[in-house]
Amino acid sequence: MRIFSLDLYREYSLLSSAYIIIAMPRRRRLRKIVAPPGFRGYKPYGVNSSKNESVELLYEEYEAIKLADYDLMNHLEASELMGISRPTFARIYESARRKIALALVETKEIKTTYGNAWMDKNWFICKDCYARFTIPINTRSHECPICKSGEIETIKQ
Numbered sequence: 291m292r293i294f295s296l297d298l299y300r301e302y303s304l305l306s307s308a309y310i311i312i313a314m315p316r317r318r319r320l321r322k323i324v325a326p327p328g329f330r331g332y333k334p335y336g337v338n339s340s341k342n343e344s345v346e347l348l349y350e351e352y353e354a355i356k357l358a359d360y361d362l363m364n365h366l367e368a369s370e371l372m373g374i375s376r377p378t379f380a381r382i383y384e385s386a387r388r389k390i391a392l393a394l395v396e397t398k399e400i401k402t403t404y405g406n407a408w409m410d411k412n413w414f415i416c417k418d419c420y421a422r423f424t425i426p427i428n429t430r431s432h433e434c435p436i437c438k439s440g441e442i443e444t445i446k447q
Contacts, residue, residue: 320408321350321382322373328422331401332393345393348405351386358383417441 326349350372357368369379393400415422416434418441423434433440 319374319378320406321353322371323349323353323407323409324371326409326413326422327352327402329402331399333399334393334397337397342399343396344399344401345389346403347386347389347400348403349407350382350405351389352402353407354379354383355386355390412444414442414444417443 327347331344353372354368357363357371358365361368363371365379365383366376369376372379374382390400392398413422413424414432416437416439418439419434419437421434421436423436432442434442
């Protein structure tokens, strides 16, 4: 324990009251996504929805659901794959579960949106057949591997 002299304490208290300290939050670390979702959204079937309400599922939330529930990884393994801490993975996973539950219970549409993420490869989407794919670096042709169409676009990163 440090003991300060009374004069030093007075100077410190004067300085600290004269300046307003603004605490800035840490920058968010980008979350690694192995592959983008294979869909743009889901709509409930058999519901006449005059409201265009939807739930936005971020790419990193989709990735968390995929890794934990589909690939059956534990939170530590999945968080290491995404390049984030385990508590952060748990928060993202919980957020995704709540959004999906909300969409199911309240019959809302689910739309995927690019969040705070980065993909380890360049991903493309075919405008004709909507296939999602990567193109190896040594390949010169830029066409859809499914329908051979040249109408492809880069998925936003």
